């Protein structure tokens with residue numbers, strides 16, 4: 001760790017795919033492609049800057065025989081002040097990004113713990129893609145650190161394009177978990193201080209689809225490409241190994257190559273290119289078609305998306321009887337990619353990207369740097385790239401005739417081919433370099449950190465006594481969870497009294513402090529060590545009931561209750577709760593589900609007004625709004641961190657919607673059998689949440705046995 005107090009420490013978060021410092025396995029699968037390359041090259045470029053002391057690229061630890069053991073190393077040095085950190089959360093197996101959603105709370109808790117074991121916290125968090133955005137939002141709320149986000153590919157844009165292709169909503173949801181992804185993207189756009197895009201087009205046409213659309217927070221900083229790796233042909237192309245591979249497929253391998261290179265994902269729309277080629281005898285006379293679509297052994301072992309793409313390609317090749325004209329190589333190595341581009345350039349071919357939507361398109365930079373003219377989708381980043389480089393033609397990805405005619409117009413016009421090839425070589429170096437990217441990035445970052453330091457709260461005061469013996473904690477809500485069964489409550493109280501030296505006892509409730517104190521008295525419940533009240537917006541330490549002021553400062557961030565009330569008050573089916581339920585950081589309503597808008601519609605409205613709040617519905621009737629950084633779960637993590645009690649030894653009892661985020665992640669959750677626990681049904685797939693048979697306090701006693709809590 002080289003970051004001293006003056007130099008910048010940047011934490012990149014990019015969770016899915018296979019990430020390592022060398023020989024990236026790009027194209028190996030749907031999750032290892034442009035983003036994995038982008039984050040490694042960005043990390044290296046930033047680490048080279050004098051202002052930067054340390055850059056850590058955080059991803060996921062993968063221990064799986066089907067991939068290299070390198071991905072199971074918790075730490076990999078990238079450069080002298082850049083590292084890859086692999087966090088062990090969720091299954092060790094290499095699973096598709098779409099299956100990571102239920103593991104991201106645990107990932108957040110593990111990364112939060114790792115950060116607090118380092119010599120210093122980062123100056124900024126930078127999340128990449130929806131899954132890292134989910135983690136980044138929660139870490140930013142917990143730590144108060146500013147969040148930068150880069151989407152790389154956006155769910156709403158992909159969803160819209162796949163619908164246009166004819167896929168059903170159910171099919172898209174099944175394959176791509178699109179609702180979890182879009183919800184996470186909306187949240188990160190709501191919480192990030194800065195969004196870095198690669199093109200203006202992303203801001204105008206892609207991010208514009210989101211409820212939380214904040215172009216003023218967005219900056220276009222185009223990525224670079226490695227001009228040492230990607231360069232024009234050297235003249236020996238015919239002798240390279242891959243030419244031999246392609247020759248196996250091609251009757252006349254020396255003809256010009258139409259080259260497509262992308263992950264085998266439906267969004268890449270490769271089949272439309274093949275259809276365009278299959279329908280054009282002229283194209284088939286002029287050129288071969290080379291499709292590099294990832295690496296595969298057996299198509300039947302690939303995930304659904306890739307399987308569909310490759311199967312359809314083989315069927316279309318057969319339908320037009322294109323054997324001898326089309327090459328669909330099964331394998332290629334990372335080092336062969338640059339050779340493939342050069343082979344196509346040496347053959348006077350064309351690179352084509354027919355994607356339904358291409359957020360940016362790193363392959364276009366690589367092709368241009370190799371001297372290849374481009375034919376690319378008019379949807380997304382290629383608009384900017386070809387606009388800057390003037391090195392090719394844009395096409396409508398759903399119009400196969402336009403793809404064919406664009407290809408013909410370049411292949412049949414040697415002058416045009418040379419013009420586009422030269423423009424590409426000149427302009428890719430001019431517009432797309434990582435050094436320029438890193439310089440602009442740091443200018444934006446410095447401004448962001450300065451403004452955040454001004455607003456930053458005083459350092460959290462040490463709350464826990466210097467030496468404390470508690471090695472574990474029990475936190476419980478009150479209504480329908482702790483209360484409701486006097487006998488069980490008496491037994492639970494007995495356990496708390498017996499274990500009091502080892503166990504921190506806390507209450508975490510939506511009620512106010514006064515209301516809690518009355519209940520403790522009436523039910524003869526021993527005074528807890530910590531009181532988290534008003535839905536995680538207030539933290540008190542008995543017996544003096546000192547307020548945790550640093551928590552108050554921490555949550556008072558982007559909190560605009562007046563704006564919130566102007567949006568929510570007029571809505572049907574919502575009635576403000578009584579004054580004693582309202583507080584400085586809590587706005588509460590009674591919710592009538594017959595009359596009120598759905599929760600999703602309310603969240604959408606708030607995002608559209610850029611209101612960043614934490615919203616919960618409890619017991620089907622209590623609708624509560626608190627600051628984004630406040631909630632039972634965030635307050636609980638703050639306290640556990642102060643008292644140095646690992647979340648794996650914090651037993652948390654809940655029963656309604658407001659308890660959800662303290663039950664998620666690494667805490668030991670128990671949902672007691674209450675009438676409204678269906679509000680927590682989505683937690684049933686989370687491995688650390690136990691749905692008790694017993695109700696009220698007996699459910700907590702059951703969970704103590706289930707987790708063997710006192711012997712952990």
Ligand SMILES: O=c1ccn([C@@H]2O[C@H](COP(=O)(O)OP(=O)(O)O[C@H]3O[C@H](CO)[C@@H](O)[C@H](O)[C@H]3O)[C@@H](O)[C@H]2O)c(=O)[nH]1
Nearest residue numbers: 026027033034035152262263293294358359360361362363
């Ligand atoms: O079989 C393959 C397929 C891809 N690649 C490489 O993988 C990368 C693919 O990047 P890109 O063309 O940008 O596509 P995506 O993988 O879809 O990347 C996402 O993230 C990129 C970085 O933000 C954006 O440029 C894209 O638009 C976005 O879809 C390139 O370096 C390719 O050379 C291979 O090496 N072999």
Ligand SMILES: O=P(O)(O)OC[C@H]1O[C@](O)(CO)[C@@H](O)[C@@H]1O
Nearest residue numbers: 030031032033034035036152153
């Ligand atoms: O096409 P999708 O599902 O939006 O995902 C894009 C994928 O390409 C990548 O660049 C691969 O690294 C990642 O951004 C992501 O896994």
